[in-house]
Amino acid sequence: MFKKLPGDEARSLVSTTPDTAVVFRPAVVQTPAIITILIFLGRLIVGLVRTTWRHPVAVGVLAVPAALCWLYGWRVALVTATIPLSVLIPWALFDRSTFNAWIGWRLLAWWRLIWVYRRHWQPVMMISGLGRHLRGRDCLPRLLKVTCTSWADVVTVKMLTGQAVKDWADRIEHLAHGFGAVSCRVTVTRAGRLLLTFPRCDPLVVPLPAVSVPDTPTVGPVEVGKQEDGQPWRLKVHGTHVLVAGATGAGKGSVIWSAIRGLLPAVRAGLVELWALDPKLMELSFGRAIFGHRYAADPEECADLLDEAVSVMQKRAARFAGVQRNHIPTVEDPFILVIVDEVAFLTAYQPDRALRQRITAALATLTTQGRAVGVGVLAALQDPRKEVMNIRNLFPDKIALRLDESEQVDMVLGDGARDRGALADHISPIPEQGAGIGFVRLETSPDPIRVRAAYVSDADIRDMARDLVRGEAA
């Protein structure tokens, strides 16, 4: 009754075992050659149209000389090609930055899109587990765009439906090594879209000299170094509290001294007061003259100084209540920055329990109530564990310099920071290469920014102290 189709016939039925698979020969339908040729031609035309649509400049660069060569001969094509080249080559040689902004980075982005990302996209996606094999087909996240900056490639990706940002954040090492970069950072742009940043070089590899002291008094954000994208790193100190964590020799001192340096004109103008707690007696004692009588090293004195800061803060709060909600620095009510070097000496390693509790309570009060009335805390810390610093979450802005263990990164910067590329545990322990380099996570943004603090040398600190004392005496 049912007509058998070609290939349905059972073949090789030689086994008597009941569950042996029955093998059918596949049906072979002969396709006429003309159909195959038409299909390939169609694909070629679609591919050409798509390439011209996506990369009109690159296609034009190849197509125009080719067309001229065909129509008028190679001499005309050569002359036509040398006219733009005679403009572009001097432009590239004499004004590299505008050339790169208009042409250079676009050409590089096109090249890297084709040679690096598109070429390796399928294998990297499948091997890292970000692509799926469904119903016989590879389902891959879409590579939308590549842009190049002076130091990194920024790749825009459309995630597969149902994927989470965490799926990508968990695979940053696969992505980095798959595309030949040393690291990868993941940023969300909008629902379903990600930016992957692959550094091509490290713009922070060379130590930075101290930033020059500003000409006009400012309470910040003060310039303390450089961001990875080449922009100045400006640290906000007024209206927040900042925690700087880093292993020994990570360069915590350079962040603290750069911030002090940026605030120096405001200190001279009476708009800022710097209060220093230096239980290690090493870092801040070097520029002691800058702090005047607001300097303490002995734990008992540190506790007194903190209590005094709390008292100033509470008096201000009582005066401001119902009158103003934000602090504007004035000579009468200057911004007070309480700088604590190695806060764990006072909170965790302090053997006197009563003193320890007093200091912790004062720090907690300042960090919870101080910012609206113009009292900020800038604290440095080596060991970010909770047992050592149980109030670390009271600091809205955090900086992780070189850390010893990968788990410490999230302890400092908050959950997920390391997955998003804040590899503070990978920073070089060689001072020239890694000191002062770190990741900043601001209260306002979940994405860590890689930065390097400028190095303020002993001679710079001496000059700062001398200039301040001289300015006050005049």
Ligand SMILES: Nc1ncnc2c1ncn2[C@@H]1O[C@H](COP(=O)(O)OP(=O)(O)OP(=O)(O)O)[C@@H](O)[C@H]1O
């Ligand atoms: N921003 C920087 N750029 C280049 N080198 C730096 C920088 N900061 C510090 N260094 C170098 O690293 C060394 C250690 O720096 P620093 O003492 O500031 O580290 P630290 O984190 O305060 O260490 P510790 O906790 O042991 O005091 C310095 O002597 C200096 O040579």
